Amino acid sequence: MSRAHPEPTPQARHYDESISHVAPGGYALELRDLRKSFGKTEIIRGVNLAVRRGERVAIIGPNGAGKSTLFNLISGRFAPTSGQVLLEGQRIDGKKPYQINRLGLSRSFQITNIFPKLSVFENLRCGVLWSLGYRYTMFRFLADLDDANERAEQLMEMIRLDKKRDTLAMNLTYAEQRALEIGITIGGGAGVVLLDEPTAGMSKSETGRFIDLIREVTVGKTLLTVEHDMGVVFGLADKIAVVVYGEVIAFDTPEAVRANPQVQEAYLGSVLADQQAAGH
Amino acid sequence: MMSKTHYVFKPYNVGRWITWGLFALLLLMAPKVFTSNLSISMLAQMGIAIIACLSYNMLLGQGGMLSFGHAVYTGLGSYMAIHALLRVSEGMMNMPVSLIPIVGGLAGLVFAILFGYVTTKKAGTTFAMITLGIGELVFAMSLMFSEFFGGEAGITADRMVGDPVMGISYGPNIQVYYLIAVYTFVCVALMFAFTRTPLGRILNAVRDNPERVEFIGYNTQMVRYLAFIIAGFFAGISGGLAAIQFEIVTAEVVGPVRSGGYLLFTFLGGATFFFGPIIGGVLMVLAFVLFSEITKAWLLYLGLIFLFMVMYAPGGIASLIMMNLRVAAFGRLRELWVSYLAMAGSALVMLAGAGALIEMVYHLQLSTAMGDTVAFLGVPLDTTRADSWFGGAFVMLTGLGIFELVRRHFMRHWADIQTDIEKEIKRRETE
Numbered sequence: 001m002s003r004a005h006p007e008p009t010p011q012a013r014h015y016d017e018s019i020s021h022v023a024p025g026g027y028a029l030e031l032r033d034l035r036k037s038f039g040k041t042e043i044i045r046g047v048n049l050a051v052r053r054g055e056r057v058a059i060i061g062p063n064g065a066g067k068s069t070l071f072n073l074i075s076g077r078f079a080p081t082s083g084q085v086l087l088e089g090q091r092i093d094g095k096k097p098y099q100i101n102r103l104g105l106s107r108s109f110q111i112t113n114i115f116p117k118l119s120v121f122e123n124l125r126c127g128v129l130w131s132l133g134y135r136y137t138m139f140r141f142l143a144d145l146d147d148a149n150e151r152a153e154q155l156m157e158m159i160r161l162d163k164k165r166d167t168l169a170m171n172l173t174y175a176e177q178r179a180l181e182i183g184i185t186i187g188g189g190a191g192v193v194l195l196d197e198p199t200a201g202m203s204k205s206e207t208g209r210f211i212d213l214i215r216e217v218t219v220g221k222t223l224l225t226v227e228h229d230m231g232v233v234f235g236l237a238d239k240i241a242v243v244v245y246g247e248v249i250a251f252d253t254p255e256a257v258r259a260n261p262q263v264q265e266a267y268l269g270s271v272l273a274d275q276q277a278a279g280h
Numbered sequence: 281m282m283s284k285t286h287y288v289f290k291p292y293n294v295g296r297w298i299t300w301g302l303f304a305l306l307l308l309m310a311p312k313v314f315t316s317n318l319s320i321s322m323l324a325q326m327g328i329a330i331i332a333c334l335s336y337n338m339l340l341g342q343g344g345m346l347s348f349g350h351a352v353y354t355g356l357g358s359y360m361a362i363h364a365l366l367r368v369s370e371g372m373m374n375m376p377v378s379l380i381p382i383v384g385g386l387a388g389l390v391f392a393i394l395f396g397y398v399t400t401k402k403a404g405t406t407f408a409m410i411t412l413g414i415g416e417l418v419f420a421m422s423l424m425f426s427e428f429f430g431g432e433a434g435i436t437a438d439r440m441v442g443d444p445v446m447g448i449s450y451g452p453n454i455q456v457y458y459l460i461a462v463y464t465f466v467c468v469a470l471m472f473a474f475t476r477t478p479l480g481r482i483l484n485a486v487r488d489n490p491e492r493v494e495f496i497g498y499n500t501q502m503v504r505y506l507a508f509i510i511a512g513f514f515a516g517i518s519g520g521l522a523a524i525q526f527e528i529v530t531a532e533v534v535g536p537v538r539s540g541g542y543l544l545f546t547f548l549g550g551a552t553f554f555f556g557p558i559i560g561g562v563l564m565v566l567a568f569v570l571f572s573e574i575t576k577a578w579l580l581y582l583g584l585i586f587l588f589m590v591m592y593a594p595g596g597i598a599s600l601i602m603m604n605l606r607v608a609a610f611g612r613l614r615e616l617w618v619s620y621l622a623m624a625g626s627a628l629v630m631l632a633g634a635g636a637l638i639e640m641v642y643h644l645q646l647s648t649a650m651g652d653t654v655a656f657l658g659v660p661l662d663t664t665r666a667d668s669w670f671g672g673a674f675v676m677l678t679g680l681g682i683f684e685l686v687r688r689h690f691m692r693h694w695a696d697i698q699t700d701i702e703k704e705i706k707r708r709e710t711e
Contacts, residue, residue: 075495096494096499097494097495098493098494098495098496098497098498098499098500101494101495101496101497102497106495106496107495109492113489113491113492114489114492115484115485115488115489115492116488116489117484117487117488118481118484118485118488122481122484125481126481126482126485126493126496127496129478129481129482129496129497130496130497130498131497134478135478135498136478136479136482136498136502136503136506137477137478137479138474138477138478138479138480138506138510139477140477140478141473141476141477142476142477142478142481143476145478148478163709164709184492184496185495187496188496188497
């Protein structure tokens with residue numbers, strides 16, 4: 001396992017000192033020359049990205065740029081062809097999804113990914129069990145696990161589904177299912193949260209409320225999100241990473257990204273024009 | 281860890297105590313009501329089948345694992361138990377007969393640890409195929425290694441070994457019944473308890489969406505493996521009890537027919553509810569012992585019933601009961617009884633027609649030496665005359681036609697009621 005880290009920038013060092021348990025480099029998540037090929041096609045072509053603890057990063061880019069693939073590489077769904085992924089300074093590339101999750105990284109999916117035949121409460125309780133130490137436990141009753149039950153109840157209130165406690169997940173509305181998925185994702189208390197198009201398929205008013213919800217439940221967490229709605233991106237993110245053809249062509253504050261001529265040319269100009277034309 | 285912020289009121293769950301109390305009472309009183317030797321033997325077999333089907337459903341209903349080889353674990357449990365019984369009677373081992381089923385259970389557990397490691401690597405079709413392969417493998421071995429499996433004659437033993445403990449010698453049927461009843465109660469309770477544990481719930485999650493489970497920290501393969509081992513243990517206990525009940529174990533107990541039986545009756549009983557396989561186990565014994573006495577074509581009827589259930593009630597009998605209870609809870613069941621009566625009537629007519637045809641075919645194939653006529657429901661049917669055949673076909677098709685008409689009407693009515701109930705639930709939620 002490689003322990004070689006670049007010298008942290010003065011700015012990063014300053015940030016590190018404000019946090020108690022400091023990882024080398026001070027980054028919650030770091031991608032180093034990450035590459036992924038499917039057959040002969042290279043989808044991710046050398047991505048470098050360093051996300052500080054507590055930062056909210058939006059990943060934008062045209063369809064097929066490799067945003068979701070990037071998430072799949074980070075979360076362990078696919079192993080990268082080469083390069084490294086570091087979570088709090090620890091290599092996680094090539095590890096299994098459940099191993100990565102146990103190290104404190106959790107994700108949601110673009111297509112709703114919940115437990116359809118379990119109730120809302122059970123969905124959330126499943127999400128918190130491992131992190132509370134109830135692993136493959138079979139000699140204790142769920143009903144007696146006060147901490148897990150309490151945490152699941154709290155989550156249910158946070159995502160505003162407490163009125164639907166015993167409703168089967170498959171009977172929820174689409175927006176409710178998306179909220180439930182966020183609840184499962186943050187339930188385990190992971191410090192780094194990846195949300196893959198959390199507002200996809202929602203109406204404008206739903207999206208607004210949902211972004212507030214995301215902001216609320218991810219307080220203090222490092223957040224990476226793939227998002228298409230530029231209003232959401234500029235409202236939510238501290239920093240934006242622009243991915244085009246498997247490469248990060250810009251990674252900066254929203255203002256700087258908006259002003260970046262390269263980004264304008266490659267992606268943002270056309271998107272903003274489209275969204276303006278569509279009346280956004 | 282979070283501290284308790286408020287006092288959680290946990291009432292004594294009266295309903296649950298009543299349910300379990302009634303179950304215990306039922307096990308206790310059943311042989312007082314059905315007193316004949318045959319019925320006591322059947323009751324004992326039901327206990328054995330209930331444990332087997334419930335353990336099977338741990339895989340099918342709770343874990344979404346379709347196994348075609350569950351008899352491997354019940355069967356090897358039986359073999360190890362009967363060998364243990366033999367050792368005890370030879371004086372090479374000292375163990376009360378009451379604990380012999382545990383030997384079966386441990387055997388099931390060990391073989392599940394062994395085979396399960398390969399089996400549970402994958403889910404879905406791959407899992408099903410591997411269980412089928414292992415089932416065939418063990419069955420083939422049972423014919424090869426006659427030392428252990430006893431060849432065609434099987435292994436016999438005498439359960440009356442050692443001195444009677446408190447007058448219990450396991451000579452009389454009734455004593456064996458109560459041994460099985462105790463095991464049944466304990467095993468059912470334990471398996472129910474399992475569904476209420478973290479591992480049990482995560483197993484449901486793995487059934488619903490294995491990929492998501494990987495992203496909340498669990499190794500799905502490990503979850504399946506552990507469930508498989510536990511299921512193997514209970515299967516083995518069921519096998520061990522069977523060894524004591526029958527005092528003989530033959531190769532068919534590990535065979536594919538037995539495995540298929542567990543699948544079929546667990547499904548018939550209902551895999552989606554915990555109590556479904558209990559119904560399945562009871563039906564299994566009724567079919568194997570009684571139904572097979574009534575007609576030679578019993579497997580064919582069984583196949584037909586299975587076919588109908590898969591088509592019209594894929595949730596099994598348990599789900600039929602639960603759906604109707606829900607309708608009853610909203611006070612709508614009364615509207616349906618005419619439809620139910622009509623469906624039952626037309627189904628019986630259809631069955632009578634089909635039965636007549638089936639019995640005539642079987643008669644032609646198997647017992648022409650007994651004459652041309654076969655008595656079906658008291659009606660003599662001459663297999664050489666066309667009118668018997670046409671009559672049978674006519675009755676069956678008429679029944680089928682009426683059944684289909686009534687069923688369509690019923691389905692519309694049923695759908696209306698469900699919509700009403702959904703609306704009512706929504707209304708209550710918003711209140």
